[in-house]
Amino acid sequence: MTPSTHPPAHSPFLQGLNPKQLEAVTLPPEPALILAGAGSGKTRVLTTRIAWLIATGQTSPLGVLAVTFTNKAAREMMGRLSAMLPINLKGMWVGTFHGLCNRLLRAHHKDAALPATFQILDSQDQLAAIKRLMKSVGENPENDAQKPKELQRFINGFKERGMRPQAITSADSYNQKFIELYQLYEDQCQREGVVDFGELLLRSVELLSRNTALRDHYRSRFQHVLVDEFQDTNPLQYLWLKALSTPETGLFAVGDDDQSIYAFRGADVANMRRFEREFAVQHLIKLEQNYRSHGHILEAANQLIANNQGRMGKNLWTDAGVGDPIRVMEAPSDLMESSFIVEDIRALIQEGYSRDEIAILYRSNAQSRVIEQSLFNAGIAYKVYGGLRFFERAEIKHALAYLRLMENPHEDTAFLRVVNFPMRGIGARSIEMLADEAKRQGSSLYTASGLLDGKAGTAIRGFVQTIESLRFETQGLTLPRLVETMLERSQLIAHYEKDREGRERIENLRELITAAAAFMVELGQPADFPATAQADADTMSPLAAFLSHASLEAGDNQAGEGERAVQLMTVHAAKGLEFKAVYVTGLEEGLFPHQQSADDPDGLEEERRLMYVAITRARERLSISLAQTRMLHGQTRYNMRSRFLDELPEGCLKWLSPKRSHRSVVGEAWDTPRMGGYSAGGGHPPAHLGNAGFGTVGVARPPALASAKGHESGFAVGQRVGHARFGEGVVTGFEGAGPDAKIQVSFRQAGSKWLALSVVKLEAL
DNA sequence: TAATTAGCAATTTTT
């Protein structure tokens, strides 16, 4: 199709788009890959294209499939669309991969070999199911507690690649046992009528490839398939997209290979190249104009990411000015790093910055503690993102388990969760007997309870009776009333009332009623619609929908007071957000880039992308900091300056502390010997930036320093050493003095270890 | 059955 044959570009939505954005929005319905840099108006392009396609009559709302990763992004898209289009968006397929798969599988549950009431396991539930499985096959005893988590990773890893147990060859895995357990896990899920997250996708892909009539139905319906954050898709999601599209589908993928930071959970940037190749993409458009950050910030981001190999290639630019330089601060300790940041934030607030326009980013959650402490002491409101979410709380999961059993009594995970919670005298012994019976019958625990005699049977049947009568009593009730009745009859609230630490839990349980009411509004159902009734054959009952919602959207996860608060989060959590002022902390080797990623080139590139994401969050003011010493796992660590700092262009930086010419705190054995290293033992501590305006915060105890000559032990940081048991390694630090002195060695095989110098026998290599 | 203690690991995380 040539540009002249597809509809002209007049539409009110198109105003204000830059030429590249306009080109992307109005592309013909052919496979297209939009490389959308940070802050380049990605979401706007995506939503405007949908609006334009519909408004110009090229497709109907039902002809569009738009998929994202998070519910938040999906809601954002919906919000923008409804602002642009005066149409009913209800029937539109806009959502997350998992949400849309759920929708598909509910509509075709028979073809997918699932019960209508199938339940979704979140990661917690999945792990519980795996533990139970391992126990049932006698797989648990002396094995370490990591095993279930390992198996979970194993299963999810293969599902993410679209592989069933049968598809795994010995080349894929050395562990035959895991393959068997994977199969048993699948059997168990099937028996109970539950699906995990990966299964939602995999089942959908298999359904579509098996049932060609169904596949063709959806293929002809969805003339346009739009994908957000394409760089984060895993191979299975790629297969899903492939299953839903033909060469005629307007497959419109938007992503940024430089912002791919989820490889650890299966994302594969290679999907971008694969898409380009397999779909013979003729339209590759780069959105490089950035509307977010000042020049210095972008320049630094560009220079940093240029160190990665195999990029698709992209350079952000702005027509805003260069702005302030990036401020860099090397503090003597993590404590002083945070007090520097807090002092700086105080000044920003004075200047008129709103607290919620300020973010502090870190590589790992453990770093937040010190920062929180400083903010707390300074009396600055802050909000930490991360941690338990609403639907993940124990009391909420308990309540949901009751609801799930009302829907699908054969879900043993839910059954076991609440069969004796609150306590009703059903102990481990009774449950064991029940499990044996269920195994004999090949049935669910719920079914088996009818066959169990003796005291155990009576007690368990009492529980089953509770569920049954609950189901009976709540007929015709609205969702909030149903939840309320469940809380009453299950005695959950009564149980927590007896607990003197149960107040918050009760509040949360009451909040669940509110959440149910809010959910009805979201559904657009009348408030008096019965919870277990279906509006039509293709629609889930409010209760079923609510349970899906609870599994697929765990809710908010912020803690902290108030609205206008300084935002604390990991760099991962910051993706997609922007702030006027950003502090990126902990630019230290071993932390950022993280130790576990540093040895592997791919891992290192992902860390670099992470830093790229961090930098590009800032609009006006970016500060980067590091600490020479950091308390980690109860021990003081001496870290080198991150290599990423040295990859930033000097011209964009302003050092607030004296910049060291070398990266190591503890001497230069690493580099070529040079004069001026800090001397060991009796020497003075490094000139700890007392001149940077926060010299009063206290002086850190000087680290046990080693000079170019080395530590008192005769070893030096960076030196290669050998150990009889651990093999070859590199000295990475020292701690303490005299008989307590310890040496840190990073062994090639055994990893990093702290060893007592008085004991350990190391050989210099 | 609850409560205490010991042991142990320790990026990043959405669905």
Next chain:
DNA sequence: TTGCTAATTA
């Protein structure tokens, strides 16, 4: 150091 889980004890 912390935070979690499993094991042990009252």
